[in-house]
Amino acid sequence: MSVRGLGPDAGPKAGPDAKAGGDISIREVTKIYDPDGIHVVAVERCSLEIAAGEFLVVVGPSGCGKTSLLNVLAGFEDLTDGEILLDGKPIAAPGRPVEPGSDRIVVFQNGALFPWKTVLENIVYGPMVQRRRELGRARQAARNLLAQVGLEGIEGSYPAELSSGVQRRVEILRALINEPRVMLLDEPFRGLDAVAKSVMHQFLLDLFERTRLTMFFITHDLDEAIFLGDRVVVMTTRPCCPKLVLQVNLPRPRDHRALGDTRFLELKRAALEAVHEEALKAFRAGERELA
């Protein structure tokens, strides 16, 4: 068992068994909650093309509909209109039953490790319920993953015994072991302190360098967005659709020095302006804004 691009026993990067792809096509997606009742239009005619292996970051005012878009992508919510393709195959369309799957795994805002399972049991949860792989080998793969990111020795701990930074890393490994094509991250580092956050950024960038999974990453932190992403999409206030798309042409691999780069500062200024404009709109619309 191997995880793409990770470690010595990892499979060949473009070998015949390597799961290719991970390109997402979001076409004119609209999500309306409770259309006959309160009728909340969370996402409206949102279109986005995400290339396989791209790190896409979405920013926007709080409550603008970012999580709604992610939930539709993940298959947690049905969509009202439009369609979403993953590697050319439709994964969401109106009237289609919602189908979450291990090809696109979600990492949640507040962390969703199972508190009643140890670190190791959490990581092998996917292989266990998918019943595709022998559990012993999955456990070994989990141990390898932990070792590769310097987290050996915690496999028997329960999540509550770990710092939130370590919890987030474990949660990302729990997704990764399933060899997903896409990772959907909904403000995964919210609530971490600055130091823990910067450790997490380096961790995620390292993983990205090694795996080149498609990343769909939501945040309200502009520094984080530009530091991590290949592209940053600033969303309009509710209903959510792309307002501004910034190409981040900072070289990879990146480290903290990128934060002082003049290109970084320029991008940040542009993003800030767009976000501020939308935040003001949201504020005028009588909504709470936090972006």
Added chain:
Amino acid sequence: MASGILTAPSNPRRKAHPWLRQSFNRHTLRGAVTLVVFVILWALVVAFKVPYLRLLPPPRDVAVSLLQSVASAGYWANWWISMVHIAVGFVAAVVVGVPLGLAMGINRTVRRFVFPIFEVLRPVPPIAWIPLAIIFWPTVSLTIYFLVFTGPFFIIVLNVMDGVREVSQNHVRAALSLGAKPRDVFWRIMLPATLPYVMTGMAVGMGVTWNVLIAAEMVTSATESGLGSMTWTAYTNGILPVIVVGMLSIGVAGYLSSALLRLLGERLMPWQRRI
């Protein structure tokens, strides 16, 4: 080969079993002092023939009676009978209550059908069931099992139902995202996530259970024995020390059953232990 200075643990308490160490700390010492003072006060009350309390047996009589009881087979038979009463009624309450609570938590239709009955029956104190239960059930044992059952039953059902509704949506979604099927979500998310609520319901229910059991045994003491009936029989025969021995025994039995549940909880939920 290492010298004694470096290796020998000179402090014997270091070697003591952790349970012993926990049992003999400052707090238990204070508790012991209170206990001693209480027994002295009790002896004084008897010695000075305080009004209204004149019939109170002196601590010595109780101690003697306790020793006699401990040495007699009948006393332990009463323990055994009470424990069986508790076990049957309580286990039945868990076996029926947990699935019902799960169903009510998961399925709105079940909840809407069953909940109104609960609203009506829950405020009825379990002891109020005694007359009906005696009329209804053909044997005294069944009556007692049923009464013991009503004590924790409602508490367990309502706790489990709340537990299901507290299951984090993110945990369910994370499981689905990792490829779980609905039955995995039930067995591997719903159940462990509600387990703490099950255990809380059982712990709270256990307290009520002993109340109900003792009342039931006292009422039916002519035909069925147990610690409650032992106490009541001592009352009707006017043997005061045995009444006190009965009360103490019931207290100890209640404590033991709660401790057993706590132990079970720690076994079943290791993730809650070290927090």
